[in-house]
Amino acid sequence: MKTTSAKSNKSGAQLRPEQLSTSTGNRAQIDFQKRRVNRSLNTESLLALLREETPKFLELVQVVGRWVWIQFSGKQPSTVTRVLAELGFSWHSPSQSWYHPGGTFAVRRVAFDPRKKNGSYRLVA
Numbered sequence: 001m002k003t004t005s006a007k008s009n010k011s012g013a014q015l016r017p018e019q020l021s022t023s024t025g026n027r028a029q030i031d032f033q034k035r036r037v038n039r040s041l042n043t044e045s046l047l048a049l050l051r052e053e054t055p056k057f058l059e060l061v062q063v064v065g066r067w068v069w070i071q072f073s074g075k076q077p078s079t080v081t082r083v084l085a086e087l088g089f090s091w092h093s094p095s096q097s098w099y100h101p102g103g104t105f106a107v108r109r110v111a112f113d114p115r116k117k118n119g120s121y122r123l124v125a
Contacts, residue, residue: 014049019072022123030085038088043068043102046125066102071095 041049043066050057050068057086064068070089072080 001074010025028082030051030082035088038086039098039101040103041088042066046100046102049087054087058123061123062120066104068100068102069095069097069120070099071097 038046038049042064046068047061047063050061057070060070060072063072068089069092070084084098087100089100091097092099
C-alpha cells in the first residue's frame with residue numbers, strides 16, 4: 001500500500017524514525033570554534049599542532065605546496081573524523097583524503113593535480 005504522508009521521500013517510500021533523527025547518539029560533537037581557528041593556521045603551525053596533539057597522523061601526512069593532506073587506507077572511526085575536523089581538515093571525496101589549506105584559500109578551483117605543480121613530500125615521524 002502506497003502512502004502519501006509528509007514523511008515520504010521523493011520516491012514515495014516511507015522514512016523510518018531513525019532516518020529522520022538528528023541525534024548524534026554517543027558521537028562527540030565537533031568544536032566548531034576550535035575548527036575555525038585551526039583552519040586558518042599556516043602549514044608550519046599546523047604541522048607543529050599535529051606533532052603535539054596527534055603524532056600518529058604524521059606518518060600519513062603529505063605536504064602539497066602549502067596544503068596538508070592525510071589519506072587513510074580504509075575508513076576511519078568517527079572519533080578520528082571529529083579530531084580531523086577540529087584540526088581544520090575537510091574531506092575531499094574525489095581523492096578520498098582529508099585536506100587542510102595551510103591558511104590559504106583558493107579563489108577558484110583548479111583542474112590539475114597540485115602535487116604535480118607544487119611537488120609534495122611526506123614527513124618522517
